[in-house]
Amino acid sequence: MTVTHEVFNQPAPLADVNLFETNRPLQAALAFNAPGLDTTALRELGALAGSAEYQTHARLANVFTPQLKTHSRVGQRIDQVEFHPSYHALMRAAVGAGLHGAAFAPEARATGHAHLRRAAGFMLFTELEPSILCPISMSYAVTPALQGNAAIYGDWAPQLTSRAYDPALKVWRDKPGATMGMGMTEKQGGSDVRANTTHAEPAGEDAWGRRFVVTGHKWFFSAPMCDAFLILAQTASGLSCLFLPRVLPDGSLNAIAIQRLKDKLGNKANASSEVEFLGASAWLVGEEGRGVPQILAMGTLTRLDCALGTSGLMRQALSIALNHTTQRKAFGKFLIDQPLMKNVLADLALESEAATALALRLARAFDRPDDAHEAVMARLLTPVAKFWICKRGSHFAQEAMECLGGNGYVEEGGEGIMARIYREMPLNSIWEGAGNIMALDLLRAIRKADAAAALAHELAPAKGMHPALDHLAARLPLRVEEMATEMEARRLAQDVALAVQAALLAQTAPAAVFHAFCDSRIGGHWGHSFGSLSAGTEVDAILARALPR
Ligand SMILES: Cc1cc2nc3c(=O)[nH]c(=O)nc-3n(C[C@H](O)[C@H](O)[C@H](O)COP(=O)(O)OP(=O)(O)OC[C@H]3O[C@@H](n4cnc5c(N)ncnc54)[C@H](O)[C@@H]3O)c2cc1C
Known part of the structure; x- marks a missing residue:
């Protein structure tokens, strides 16, 4: 074969790396x-x-x-x-x-x-x-x-x-393990599930309690091969939560017709379907007519997973960007040694570490339901983390992709992992309650819990460590107490997220990370795109911590 050129300066992929030990x-x-x-x-x-x-x-x-x-x-x-x-x-x-x-x-x-x-x-x-x-x-x-x-x-x-x-x-009963899904969203409404038209008629009682016969549809019904689902349907008392198995206790298939699978932007390995219930059997879970709070006990933890998932995707995108820029040269230097690329990568590293810190701090709250402070933080930080981390995801993925230049945009039979991340990113922000719904949920959380005092307590360990954080932390509990209007809900969710992230970084990250985060995200020394940290930022220290090796 005629040799036209030598292939060089193309980085080796990031593989066979222990993702825990390098994080x-x-x-x-x-x-x-x-x-x-x-x-x-x-x-x-x-x-x-x-x-x-x-x-x-x-x-x-x-x-x-x-x-x-x-x-x-x-x-x-x-x-x-x-x-x-x-x-x-x-x-x-x-x-x-x-x-x-x-x-x-x-x-x-x-x-x-x-x-x-x-x-x-x-x-x-x-x-x-x-x-x-x-x-x-x-x-x-x-x-x-x-x-x-x-x-x-x-x-x-x-x-x-x-x-x-x-x-x-x-x-x-014949299976060693089982999986479950959920069905809330219908054609006419997903955020406002009160619009659900799927209805359930009582059909007696058995070992699993009150049985209903369900007729209707779900417009989004992911992982339809799960063994059972919690769904919402209208009964005589209003919207109720029902347990819907795919196979009934007598071994027959339940009357669930999978109409088609969604053709999605990303999330390709997962099947998301549209279904119809043709007189399917289901059993009441919780109180009849109180289906929304009942199923939201599930929604709370899937929202935690949205924040965790986006944090994981950010870390993956950052690692791939660092792997690439430490091997690829342009204008006589490795990309990671070019000052402006350092700025971009360090900025992404700050965002990634802050997301990790907030998502895991939220997870801790679910281990301590009997602790009053942790219970308030679980309620408060679930919408905050879901809103802010997931909202940052797509912007993050675009910038990380750009670090790879044209290679980042190429799929090549699924080998282009960065392209896959980019297509996946918007999803965690949409499902399980889109951004506005999360911000509005924060307002509800504030109304119910002693949020201002809990927030002040949460931020206290970072007091005196950065003037911009002190300024924000001093005003935030008051803003929470005075209650934002719906128009201001996103801004409040953002500011609570940034303050809690900064307070966590003060306790978990090196000073270079904490100060750069506060200077940029809270102190205003930042532009509207990644890569606009101010000139004195300790980018080398930030990058050394972030490297995936
Ligand atoms: C791939 C995928 C899989 C899914 N899987 C499932 C599943 O398994 N089970 C399931 O039940 N659902 C599932 N969903 C549905 C998902 O949860 C909904 O799409 C989502 O909750 C939004 O509902 P909607 O699509 O009806 O949009 P809408 O409710 O019409 O909302 C549209 C926009 O309006 C905003 N909005 C709504 N109300 C207000 C308001 N009062 N003020 C300001 N803004 C508002 C929302 O934030 C959103 O941005 C899935 C979705 C996707 C994309």
Whole structure:
């Protein structure tokens, strides 16, 4: 073959790296939230999630997307989704690592850090493949809501907490493990679920309590191969939360017709469907007519996962950008040694570390529901973290992609991981309550809890460490107390997020990171794009901490 040129100056991909051991901000956040935490399992997961072998599974699961089979060859309705074997390999790994309901197993709860440890694992796995984490997240989050029906929870808890993954469509009692999803959104409304038209008629009572027959649809119904779902439907008393298994206790298929799979921007490995309920059987969970607060017990934890997931994606995008710029030369220097590129990368590193700190601090709150301060922080910081971290995600991904130049924009059969991250990023901001809904939820949280005092308490450890933070922290509790209007809700959510992130960095990060974060995000020494940190910023120290090796 004629040789036209030598290929050089093309960086080697980031592979076979332990994602836990190389993530200093993650380790610092864990040490802060749970000093002395046993991280053995996280190290193991970090090795798996960073391995070339599992990166290949992630690529294949995204390239060979789920396929819907509505009917068998001979015309029977089967309503099944077929996945590539790599999807199942990823699911098996995530369940095996306990990222689904295992955090609710008695032995995990006894550690006192079940949610925090699982949160760190969820972040690490997101760096491998985020879309399969949709059913994993729902299977984690469902427990507090499902406990509203003790009989069903008693029957299903062993499968939901088990580390065995079984994708078969079988009656739950014959399976070693099970997954669950949720169905709220309908065509006419997702944020305003009060508009739901799906209705449920009473059909007697059995071992699982009050049974209903459900007729209607769901416009978004992700991971339809889950074993069961919590859904909302109108009953005589109003919107109610119902448990809807795919296979009924007698082994027959429930009357759930999968109409089609969504053709999505990203999140390709995950099947998101549209479904119709044709007189499907479902059982009441919680109080009839109180379905929204009941299912929101699930929504709270999936919102935590949105913040964790975006933090994981930020870390992954940053790591890929650092990996590239430490190997690629332009104008006689490695890109990372060019002053303006240093500014961009350091700015991204600040954002990534702040997201990690806030998301893990929030996760800690769920380990201590009996602590009054932690309970307020869980309520307050869930919408704040979901709003702010996820809102920053797309901007972050675009800038990280640009660090790779044209290569960042290329998919090449799924090998272009940066392109996959970019397509995934907007999703965590949209589902589980879009940005405005989160900001408005913060206003509701403020109304109900003693938020101003709790916030002041949370920010106190950073007092006197940076004038801009002191200025913001002094005014924030007052703004919270005086209650922002709806028009101001996003601004309030942003400022609470920045203040809490800064206070956390004061306690977990080197001074260079903390000061640069406060100077830029709070003190105003910053432009409207990444890469506009002021000239005196200690970018080398910030980058040394962020490097993924
Ligand atoms: C890939 C994917 C998978 C999904 N999977 C599921 C699933 O498994 N189960 C499920 O139930 N749902 C699922 N969803 C649906 C998702 O949760 C909804 O799309 C989301 O909650 C928004 O609802 P909507 O699409 O009806 O938009 P709308 O409710 O119409 O909202 C549109 C916009 O208006 C804003 N808005 C709404 N009300 C107000 C207000 N009062 N003030 C200011 N702004 C407002 C919102 O913030 C949003 O930006 C999925 C969505 C996607 C994209």
